[in-house]
Each structure stands twice: as C-alpha cells, then as structure tokens.
Amino acid sequence: MTTRVRHTVADHPATRLVVPILAAASAIGLWAGIKAAFHISDYLLPSPFAVLRAFNEQPRVYLAATAESAFCASLGFLIAAAGGIALASALSIFRIVERGIYPLTLLFQMVPLIAIAPLLVIWFGYGRPSIVACATIVSIFPVIANTLAGLRGRDAGLEELFAILGAGRRTTWWKLALPSSVPSMLTGLRIAAGLATIGTIAGEFIGSDRQPLGVLITSNLRASQTAAVFASVLLAACVGFALFGAVSVLGRVILARWLRGV
Template sequence: MRRARRRGPRGKRRHAARDRGGAAMSARLPAHPSRGASRTLSVVGPIVAVALAILAWSAIKWALDLKDFVLPSPLGVARAFLDDPAPFLRGALQSAGSALLGFAIAAAGGVLLGSTISLSRTVERSVYPLTLLFQMVPLVAIAPLLVLWFGYGRPAIVASAAIVAIFPVIASTVSGLASRDPNLDELFRVLGAGRLAIWWKLALPSAVPSIVTGLKIAAGLATIGTICGEFLAGTGGENAPLGVMITTALRNFQTERVFVSVLLAAGVGFAVFGCVALASRLVLTRWMR
C-alpha cells in the first residue's frame, strides 16, 4: 500500500507529461487540407493538364516538322474558330440537341424495357439475349436502315444516338432490380404486396444507384452515337451539325476546321455528361434521404 501511495503521484506526473507530449506532437502534425484548397486543386488541375497537352501538341508538330494539313498548330486551330465562330456554335447546338434527345429516349426506353425484363423470367430469357445481340451489331451496318426508315436529318441521328446509348440503361436497370434483398422481397409477399407493388416500393428504389450509373454511361455514348449518325445521315447547310462539318472540312483539307469541330464535339459530350451527372447527384441526394 505504501508503494502504491508513493507511486501514485509519480504516475500522475507521468500521465500529465504524456498528455503534454501528445498535445505537442499533434500540434506539430500538418493539418488536413481544407475544402477550399481541394476545390482550388480540382479547378487548377484540369487547366494545367490542358496547358501541358497544348505544349505537347506544339512540341510534336515542331519536332516532326509536320505540315498544317497534317497537324495544325494550336494557334491555327484557335484562329480558325475565332475567324468565324458562328457556324461552329450552331453546329455544336445542333449536335447537343440531338444527343440530349437520343439520351432521353434511351433513358426512358431502357428503364421501361429493363423493368419489363425483370418482371418476368420468360421475358428475360427471350428478350434480354436479343438486346445483347442487337448491341453487338455495328452502327454502320444498320445506318442504311435508319436512313430508309427515318430519312436524312435529325430523326435518323437521334435514333442512332438512342440505339447506341440504350443498352447500358437496360443492363443497369436489370442488374439493379435483381440486386434487392430477397428477405425483404419475401416480407413484402407475406404482407400481401403484389408484383407491381413490390417493384414500385422495393425493387425500383433499390435499383436507383445502379440505374444512375447506367445513365452516366449512356450520356457519353449518346454523344458518340450522335456524331456517328451525323457522319452517316447528316445534312449540310447553314445549320450543319458537327459531324457534317467534320466530313466537309476533311474533303476540303481544312484540318484546322476539323480540329475545331472535334474539340467542340468533345465539349458537347462533356456538357451532356455534366448535365446528367448533376441531375443524378440530385436524385441520389434525395434518394439517400
């Protein structure tokens, strides 16, 4: 007991020293980066990447001594856009509109078809393999049929975008609806819920994250399908879309205009994906609540 009493104050002093040392060490450790710094990095990072890409582009052209009709300079591409930006902007708006329409059709049709497939084993075994087979058919192979059915112009282009984008939505819907907890499924049946009630109140809410992922993939594919459709079924004129502008500039060896159109097509794809990603985030935020 005496030893314990003698050691008591020493133990307290040791613990106090350890606490002071721990506080000093924690004060020396660097603080975690703030949210403002991470946001700044997320903005500055892409800008630096674009600047490095432009420098690499210029270096390749200079090192290989490439002609402008093979690889134009970044300044030449910028000049081609700034000299007459109106046709490029009109073409970008045309392509963006077709991509959004095709995506909307693919989203609605994909969720509807995926839900129908998931409700019936017979439909799943008969229809789902056909969707896989249809997805493997190259777009170039069915382009003549699209022109025959819809004619040249926007209807065929929108159909091309929808065909390319619909399969990820179907697959993600089927996968999401099938991933629900079977115990909850059985509980709903015990409580007297029918198949449609289970789908609406259990399966569909459980499938929202998977469907959102499929929609994001479809957003990028819709832009690709749009540009391919414009290559095959687009028409020229004052409001020519980007795909038509690319083919026209290639025929005339206007490589600068080709690069402008390609970069704008990438911008259209990024914008469409950004809109879908923002809408998906809002949906997921509400779903999490």
C-alpha cells in the same frame, strides 16, 4: 503518442477545379510543343492556335453545328433513357419475356453502327430522324443492362421484410425494386450520355440536310482543312462532356438524398 489524420493536397476542394484546368493547359502546351519540336506539318497536326483561328473565322457556323448535334444527341439520349428504363422495367416484371427479349437487346450492342447507319436512313429518313435513331441505338443498351441489374440486385433482407409485411409483387416492385435500382440506373445513363454523342456524330457522317458537327468533319476532311476538323471534333467532345455532366449533376441531386460520396 497522438495520431493525426494526414491531409494531402488532393483533399483540398479547390483541386477539383484547378487540377483539371492545369491538366488541360499542359496537354495543350504539350501538343504545341510536340508540333514545334518535330516540325509536324499543319496538314497532319495543326497548332492549337490554328484550331482556334479556324473556329474564329466562322464562329456562327461552328456554334450552329454544335447546337444541331447537341439537339440530336440529347433527343437520342432521352429516347434511349426512357425506352431503356421502360424496357428494363418490363423485363424485370415479366421474367419469361426477359429470357426471350434480353438476348435480343444485346443486338443493340453487337451490331456495328457504321454498318446499319445507311439502313437507318432508309427506315427513318434522311437527316435528323436517322441521326437520332443512331444515337438511340448505341446508347440504349447500357441503360437496359444497368437498370435491369439494379432492379434485380435488391437486398435479400429487404425483400424478406416486404414479404413479411405482406407486400404484393407490384408494391414490392414500386417501393423496393425501383428505388433500389436508381444508383445503377444512373450509371447506365452516364455511360449512355457519352455514347449518344458518338452515335450522333456517326449518324451525321452518313449525311444531313442541315450542317451539324459530323457534316463539318467530313466536308473539312475532304477539303484537307485539318484545323477545322480539329475544331469540330473538340466541339463534339464538348457536347459529350455537357451531356455527361448534366446526367451526373442530376444523379447527384437525386442520390444526395440518401447516399454519400457518389
């Protein structure tokens, strides 16, 4: 009797692209269907076409807003990435400092962002500075936590190998701990990419001297332009997706060197 490896439809490479598109299309179809079936008013749930129309009325406004939000989210993410990796490195090198500082970094995670966003305006200034600060604050903790876990969780056997070969603490950190931490560091960065976008929109709710997506959302809410709110929200989600995708691609490029299937 011969054994055969079963190939399911899910193994086909085309499904990576086709299935998500089909899923999105059916979600939109469901959305339009529910609205029609239950006669939901435009104020509560605009149709997909109304959202598209809202976008088409002022595409430049939306695209400019998206660019502005993407800029702040990216900048906030980059600061969180650099700062988080640097802080985690310092914490892993100086164990004593870690005991004191690590619980404090939890504050970034625990403090409700909406509560301190107005404070950030006072500290960093109205507009971009406080928005970027918002994005950084919500996204830095996963970078710290995951990088630190990666730096600490190195293989005991490899650590012994380095000790046998007479490697000092600094060499062991550079040549063993840091490379070992890359996969979990990238996990932290992927989480941070999504959070930076959320932080940006939340920061923009407080206000901005420009017109980013967060401002479009609040002003259109006040004007009861639900379709315009939907368009802005969907664009904000796109910003998050794009940032997440960029980090994932970067991760694949780095990890492809030594790991399969990540």
